[in-house]
Amino acid sequence: MSENEISKSILDSCYLIHTNLGPGLFENVYENILYFELKNKGLKVERQTPIEVRWRGLIFENGFRADLIVEDKVLIELKSVESLSKVHYKQLLTYLKLTNIKLGLLINFNENLIRDGIKRVVNGL
Secondary structure, X not given: OOHHHHHHHHHHHHHHHHHHHOOOOOHHHHHHHHHHHHHHOOXXXXXXXXXXXXXXXXXXXXXXXXXXXXXXXXXXXXXXXXXXXHHHHHHHHHHHHHHOOOEEEEEEOOOOOHHHHEEEEEOOO
């Protein structure tokens, strides 16, 4: 599957979840349900994956944790906040660079319309 096909499947699941549950839940609730939905579609999904950061010969094994990585091609950073800020985009872009993953989805479930809470971030553009 391509990044775009995976992304479509993820967004379809987000729409389903948001339509049924709406905004206002904690991030981990959306993460658990999205993980379940994507696994049910037969996708390979890693959850809360520790990602190492290398610096001058040092390796920090738990530099950060990726919320979800789908098919080793799409990194998902979930939020449930009033509004996304610039730091959220920068955070995701840094995660993409460290993992060498091309496509990231920043998804804020705390929006009235889920489409307003979905942002694509591409590594290398």
